[in-house]
Amino acid sequence: MNKATASTQDIRRDNRRRVLELLREHEPVARNEIARIAGLTEPAISRITRELVDARLIEEIAGNGSGTKPGRPVVALRLCNRGAYVVGINISADNQWTCIADMRGEILAKRPFALLDISEPETVIKIGAEETKHLIQAVGIDRSRLMGAGIIVAGTVDPASGELLESPNLKWPRMPLAQKLEAALDLPVKIESRPMALLRTEKRIGAARGVENAALVLPALGIGGAVMIDGRLMRGRANRAGQIGHLRMTGSNIRCTCGKIGCLDTVASGHAILEQLNLVPHDKRAPRHQIAHARLLEHAVALAASKDASAIGVLRSAGRQLGLALRAVAAVADPEVIFLAGDVGHADSYLAGVREVFATDSDTPIMPSTVSNDMAAISLALEAFVYSHDLDIAQLRNAAI
Template sequence: MNRSLVLEAIKAAGQISRARVAEQVGLTKPTVSAIVDALLHEGVLRELGPGATAALGGRRPILLEFDSSSEYVVGVGVGVRRTAIVVANGRGVEVARTTFATPRSSPATALAKIASRTAATIAEAGVDADLVVGTGVVVPGLVDADQSTCLLAPNLGWRDVPVRELVSRQLGGQIFVHNTSQAAAVAESVEGAAVGVGDVVLLYASHGVGAGILADRRVFHGFRGLAGEIGHCVVPGASEPCRCGKRGCVETLASGPALARAGARAVEVGLATSIRPGARGKVTSEAVSAAAHAGDLVALQILADAGRVLGIAASWLVNVVNPAAVVVAGGLAEIGPPLLDPLEASLREHVLPQAASGLLVRRSALGQDAAVRGAVLLARQNTESYYRVVFRG
């Protein structure tokens, strides 16, 4: 704990003296000096020489700096359509990236391909694999983070997949696995739309719908780590079958595939709309979004309907959790006002007035990077025994 306190103080400061570190973290100067000496010996820190003259005279302090090239972390954001791999240095700064179509095959084959691409990305970045201290993998489904197993990812067709075991066959080092929505919530809290906010709900709406909940800056996991699966709460009166096995789930009405189905139905019944099937003869959510932004009334109504459902789902979360901020992330958040405005109006209509008072509703600041940045932070925070760990209890 003391080591992580000292290390984070030095990382945050850029350049700092031992005495200043001791003052900031509340440790004795001998304790800080012992930790710093160990970190210097390991090559994690380096001395820069004397700083400015001491305010009261005397010897000038020796400044310390974290060597960001002394370690690296990797984030792997597995999406339903696309997978992103980011290699970052010890400060979390990206040094390399690869994005590709998520392999559509058995989980074992898909993860083997992802692990192979990860190893290749590390090598192409010129990073010594021995300096990679951890890899974070986030997947869009139910995850038992303690076991690093994906219990269910219906939109990938995965069930009871030992993600860490399969990935570690090709990648060394520590591997951590987490849920996409929860990881995105951490990313937005640390470096996105909810910086400085301790109690946050992130509504992740893309191919599926989920939520990440932060309580006092820590992920709320629930009994088995499954908290936040708002996409599989049933909307009264809805009957569309869901890939989870139930009917009428939120994501059957308000997700990428749901928008595509609504657009296809509008075309089939002959409504006056500019929505058109794509190259493969299928209407996509992107086609609905494009038509709405061009002023198509049918497309605008489809997005408004989806936004209202998401707003109701968000109101359930707000009434139960009472966050200070709701962040909307995922592919649907990229649609912007045609969906987000009805969402916020619906949220505020259905939530308790007392819970809505002062509530911030924000669009993701990280966009499509929220999940993979969450994966980078997952690796960083676990491997450092980071004293502000938010992924673990």
């Protein structure tokens, strides 16, 4: 293939992605309106949409599509309900599940992993793949229209290579996680750290739409984070940008799971909350205890919501510690908004503690995130395998025959 041919194909793929994105945003919509928004000619849009109709990714309907010319019958385009599917998987100390969604991002079914212990990665991968295959069979989707899986994981990942680089809470070694999951699932896989995926999704469909500079912190059993500057997720030299859980905090002499003394994790995380409520001792942070600890953390958050004074006090104190750390984040990254994700981050008492300390030093708004883990995993898969330059249109054309 010569360079001119390759360039033409790249342009065609990019235009196809743009058309699908426009339909996702504006459906139902007529071809001439797509051409106007995309800045392409109507003949070019006709060619692209015919290809997408043939692949059964989109369909024509009679109705109230925008952009039709006066005096002509209304013919609009919309996404096909059964055009394409993706899998979303979450692997973290507090949650392990798999789900399936259509190309609109609507979750069709979700299934937890049948696990009592997450200390062995090979076991988690094997059971996760089995649960996913059971779910695919139960939902009854066309397997040839299943495009790929988005995996969000607690830890530092290199999305380019698909490696899990480190995970202090899971205590898993460095490994080619995407490669292992692709083999187990028999699907293309895209992996991302959970905070990065949440912030990307917040930007794509949540409260950060139109925002170019933002940060997100996920206080779960451990603390993760992500930073976006000028519309781009920051990764840093070793893909650790935004991981504030291991910032050194003045006044803490507790040893962290990473081996250091006095990390933010030891005073503001879910584990810290459980320890301060005397629900678990500090020396029980091993991976084999994590699933039980996740349930205890849900209980602690529920206690605070039911006005338990002790739980409220502990969550508020932990939130204050995070508020101190976020002053540094605001000073360095200068975000327009900081999101707190997860059940702990959304808890009124924790959020109040964060704001109480942070507001004395910054006017950056701190607000609960508006996207969930399952939305983040599904969005990751859709962006990688459906609304993508690399969409396998041939696979779908063959499935349509």
